[in-house]
Amino acid sequence: MSVITDGPGLRPAARSDGWTRTTRGLADACGLALMIFILATIALGELPLPVQRGAVLLLGAAAILFSTPTLPATWRSGRAGRLADRALTLAFLTAILAAMVYVFIDWFEMFSYRMGFPLPEDVMVFCATLIVTLEITRRACGMGMALLVVGFMGFVWAGPWLPGVLHHSSVRLEVALEEMFGQGGILGSSLGLMASMIYVFVLYGAVLRASGAGDSIIRLAGRATRRVPGGPAQAAVVASMGFGSLSGSGPANVLATGSFTIPFMIRAGYRPAFAGAVEACASTIGQITPPVMGIVAFLMADITGIPYVTIVIASILPCLLFYASISLRVLFAARAGGMEAADARAAAELPPVDRGDVIQGLTVAASAGSIVALLASGYSPAYACLAGIAVIFLGGIWHAPMRMGPRVVMRVLIEAARDGLGLLAMCAAVGIILAVVNMTGIGLAFSKLVLAVGGDDLFMALLATMAASLVLGTGLPTTPAYLLLAFTVVPALTQLGLSVITAHLFIFYFGIMSAITPPVALSAFSAASISRVHPMRQAMAAVRLGATGFIIPFLMVYHPGVLIVDQAPLTILSSTLACLVAVTALAAADQGWLIRRLHPGWRLLLAAAAFGLILPEPLSTVAAVAALALVMTVQIVLARRERATRPAVLAAE
Incomplete structure (x- = not known):
């Protein structure tokens, strides 16, 4: 190789x-x-x-x-x-x-x-x-x-x-x-993490590809979503979430899964820009999907001292909300575009799931399970990942297509080294930046700047932090982006009263979102190389489809129940319902479809209602719920009226 x-x-x-x-x-x-x-x-x-x-x-x-x-x-x-x-x-x-x-x-x-x-x-x-x-x-x-x-x-x-x-x-x-x-x-520590942890997970992704398990994940996802509206795009979301959590690189995830999912969506009738945006956003979700979270879960545990299991638990609901937002946008887009027949044709193209796919899928599940189990038992991430790799190799004992001989193993090692070279250079470069931060105190100065911009207004300070995270994360893969932001941005958030885990997850999400944010949107540009769309146009389509990803960090701050940790059950339930309704409203407003097509005025009202639910103020919450109830009622009445008049129209024709 x-x-x-x-x-x-x-x-x-x-x-x-x-x-x-x-x-x-x-x-x-x-x-x-x-x-x-x-x-x-x-x-x-x-x-x-x-x-x-x-x-x-x-x-x-x-x-x-x-x-x-x-x-x-x-x-x-x-x-x-x-x-x-x-x-x-x-x-x-x-x-x-x-x-x-x-x-x-x-x-x-x-x-x-x-x-x-x-x-x-x-x-x-x-x-x-x-x-x-x-x-x-x-x-x-x-x-x-x-x-x-x-x-x-x-x-x-x-x-x-x-x-x-x-x-x-x-x-x-x-x-x-x-x-x-x-x-x-x-x-320093960033290059040390590359040597002691990150490269092992890069190797894990290379082993998954070489064993064929990655292809099985895609095929299983396709079969599982074939009857769901927007099935081809839903398959891309599910497959990229699963593979991306383990791969540790959004662009690598796009290239690994997108080479199948993007052409599949385009053949089904989806616009190339939309197909590329789905894959870019789904690969972004993969980086925040437990249990591995693109390796960052382990780094966060190491930097903050918070147990790994606690970080994973806190990440579950925000990840599911992001997934729900992309899935709903795909569903509404399929309904609005009348893609039912195209989805059915695409489902017919899917190869049947055979015994080999099931074995490979179970092997991957066992591998990921062994990683989580060993981490929960106190083993280091590197040892846990090596155990996960060993499970993949053991899968080849009873399933010949997964078997890897010495020549294949050597090729996999070289492939893994190649995949990680960009990260290695980036970690060395980030080490220089962190040294400058420590020498000059620019991290403290940055915290003062954010606090000066926000003053006593938490929302304005969070907006300033969001902008800084997107800028500092521009062009960086997941791991270096998080390392840089953790040492420059988090101190400002903790001074604002946010808990350590909330502050780290806040900057982590925005560092991830920089992968689809122009001018340097690595995941979106990788998708553009497959969809054959202009990179900047592809990035803008990805930003629109993944817009809810820019809202979820604010939901974590203003609705702490979604983080689960140290929250009462009622708080968790109310926060989750409010956030889910807000995500649904935003998806419907963006795609112009809820139960039926939405006129522009209703779309604006839904968007306003969604933002009203983000800030948990009693007045804004009541107004948002009332607006949502009004839109839903009108949609239901109009949908029933259409169903009642359709037979008469058909008879007249």
């Missing part, structure tokens, strides 16, 4: 010459070595942290440098350009190799006795590592992310001349470089 690419995002390159074939093999070898190293240290025990994380950075950086060119394709068209590209790649490889070997040899002295007073050789290592980290970030994640990191680095030295809350004291150059390099920066 090759990881050779031709630009940001680790896309396969089309060109194949001697250099390409050599670097392809070297990239595969580095990826394989990276996965073997991570699995070995999880099973046998980690090395000292600088050595452990340095080895992961070295192998990951080498795989990225071997698999992506330095210069754009137009610059490499001539012999001089190709030679320059190869020379730069070798220079970056030499720099990171020399820097990490230096760390492996001298890590104890560096991090025990020379902190704050680095030697000139240490500073050279810091600079080399920072430069290579920026380069692999540019190659794997694009220029935008690299420039964001450069902007944060520039803030360290510009701070003394900046006004207001952005002002901070000057930092010595060598100290700043040391902080951005060390265990609070590149070699």
